[in-house]
Amino acid sequence: MKKALIAILKIVVPLGVGVYLIWYYYNQMSQEDRDTTIYAIKNADYLWLILSMLIGFVSHMSRAYRWKYTLEPMGYKPKFWHMYHGVMIGYIVNLTIPRSGEASRAGFLYNSDGIPFTKSFGTIIAERAVDLIALGIITLITIGMQYSKVDEMQALISGFGKDNAQEGSESGLGTYILIALCVMALVGVILIIVNKKIRSKIFELISGVMEGVKSIFKSKNPGGFLLHTLIIWVCYLAMFVIAFKALPSTSDMPIGGSLAAFIAGTLGLLFIPGGIGAYPALVGIITTFYLFPEHFADGETGPHPQAYAIGWLIWLAQTALIVGLGIISLLLGSMIKKKAINNEQTGNTAG
Numbered sequence: 001m002k003k004a005l006i007a008i009l010k011i012v013v014p015l016g017v018g019v020y021l022i023w024y025y026y027n028q029m030s031q032e033d034r035d036t037t038i039y040a041i042k043n044a045d046y047l048w049l050i051l052s053m054l055i056g057f058v059s060h061m062s063r064a065y066r067w068k069y070t071l072e073p074m075g076y077k078p079k080f081w082h083m084y085h086g087v088m089i090g091y092i093v094n095l096t097i098p099r100s101g102e103a104s105r106a107g108f109l110y111n112s113d114g115i116p117f118t119k120s121f122g123t124i125i126a127e128r129a130v131d132l133i134a135l136g137i138i139t140l141i142t143i144g145m146q147y148s149k150v151d152e153m154q155a156l157i158s159g160f161g162k163d164n165a166q167e168g169s170e171s172g173l174g175t176y177i178l179i180a181l182c183v184m185a186l187v188g189v190i191l192i193i194v195n196k197k198i199r200s201k202i203f204e205l206i207s208g209v210m211e212g213v214k215s216i217f218k219s220k221n222p223g224g225f226l227l228h229t230l231i232i233w234v235c236y237l238a239m240f241v242i243a244f245k246a247l248p249s250t251s252d253m254p255i256g257g258s259l260a261a262f263i264a265g266t267l268g269l270l271f272i273p274g275g276i277g278a279y280p281a282l283v284g285i286i287t288t289f290y291l292f293p294e295h296f297a298d299g300e301t302g303p304h305p306q307a308y309a310i311g312w313l314i315w316l317a318q319t320a321l322i323v324g325l326g327i328i329s330l331l332l333g334s335m336i337k338k339k340a341i342n343n344e345q346t347g348n349t350a351g
Contacts, residue, residue, distance in 0.1 A: 010097075010098055011096065011098070014098060014272050014273050015272070015273060015276065017271075017272060017277070018272040018273070018275075018276035018277030019276070020277070021277035021278055021281050025281055025302050025303070025308065028301075028302045029302065029305065036306065037305040037306075037309045037312075038309075040247055040249070040305065040306055040309035040310075041309050041312060041313060044247055044313055045245065045247075048242055048243060048245040048246040049243055049317040051242055052240070052242045052314075052317055053239070053318075053321045055238050055242065056317075056321050057321065057325070058231075058235050059235035059236055059239070060084070060088060060091075060325065062228045062231045062235065063087050063232055064083040064084035064087045065083070066127070066224075066228035066232070067086075067087070067123065067124075067127070068080070068083065069216065069219045069221060069225040069228075070123035070127065070216055070219065070225070071115065071119075071120065071123060072219065073218040073219050073220075074119055074123075076113065076115045076119070078109055078112065078115060079112075079113070081332075082108075082112045082113055082336060083109070084329070085108065085112075085329040085333040085336065086104075086105045086106075086112070086333075087105060088325045088326045088328075089101075089104050089105060089108050089326060089329050090102060090104050090124075091322045091325075091326055092325075092326025092329075092330065093326075095273060095274040095319070095326075096273060096274075097273070102121065102125065102128070105124055106120040106121035106124055111336075112336045130216070131229070131232075131233075134229060134233050135263075138233070138259065138262075138263065139263055142256065142259040142260055145256045145259065146256045146257075146259075146260055149260075236262075237258075237259070237262060240258060240261075240262045240265075240314065241253075241255070241258045241262075243310070243313065243314045243317060244258060244287075244310060244314075246313055247306060247313070249306040250287060250291060250307065250310045252291070253287065253290060253291060256290075257286065257287070257289075257290035257291070260286050260290075261282075261283045261286040264282040264285070265282055265311075265314070265315075267282065268281070268282045268283075274319060276315075279314075279315045280314075280315045281302075281303060281308070281311065282311070283307075283310070283311035283314060283315070284303030284304070284308040284310070284311035284312075285302075285303045287307035287310055287311065288304040291304075291306075291307065292304035292306065
């Protein structure tokens with residue numbers, strides 16, 4: 001019962017925060033700003049968004065192909081489309097249940113190709129570690145490029161804090177949420193230290209990750225793994241930057257601003273399932289900072305209507321791509337799973 005409650009809270013609480021953010025920013029906008037946002041979304045140049053989605057599709061294909069470089073050193077050679085469907089199923093599951101996509105991805109490959117869950121899961125976590133390093137490099141490059149803007153951003157954040165304090169506890173809810181997340185993280189660390197069962201599971205997971213990391217260096221073609229890592233992240237950045245062309249008012253977004261918005265949006269995806277509510281708001285705020293600074297000068301704390309619109313357009317395009325491809329993979333994946341079960345049963349009967 002307790003486990004079920006925790007599992008439900010893991011889904012409901014982050015989604016609740018995301019829905020609150022949608023309500024908060026919508027409620028904060030004037031009717032004119034709401035109309036402007038909706039008009040911008042309706043009249044966007046969707047050809048740019050389609051191009052962005054095509055680039056995103058290439059990144060997903062590349063991620064699936066990259067997986068083979070960590071599986072082959074352990075003696076496993078699954079079919080490309082099995083790896084691809086596993087990746088897409090993992091993405092669509094992650095939209096609803098936080099951090100469950102990796103397990104779904106490994107579970108699919110176990111059902112389709114019989115690869116042990118712990119082995120493939122270890123390679124997935126190893127991939128995530130490499131991707132985290134890549135994100136860290138992009139973050140450092142962005143900070144280097146936008147170092148002159150750091151003081152302005154700090155002043156902006158400080159201004160948000162003052163406005164929240166003046167407006168009362170409702171606007172300050174974000175601060176309380178942040179404190180709650182920090183407390184939860186601290187409790188998690190204490191549980192790992194004190195509880196032997198949890199500690200042993202963590203060590204088992206680390207062992208699997210280490211084997212996955214080793215498999216990257218044991219690969220016959222480590223250059224191939226690094227090449228596809230580069231392709232994945234170039235595609236991520238390209239699909240994001242190109243999407244700004246969908247609105248005339250955001251088409252001149254500087255590269256440095258695009259990188260900063262990309263990082264902000266990624267943080268939204270990390271904390272809220274699918275980034276609902278958080279992603280459009282964070283991208284919108286950074287876009288406002290670069291393209292509509294006068295909006296904040298007027299005392300506004302939310303994103304400019306045009307900036308908020310582009311945040312939603314980028315989020316909708318990325319989410320639609322994952323949902324569409326994910327559903328196709330779920331349908332085709334179920335057929336692959338059935339075939340694998342039938343083959344296993346035939347083999348057992350013959351034996």
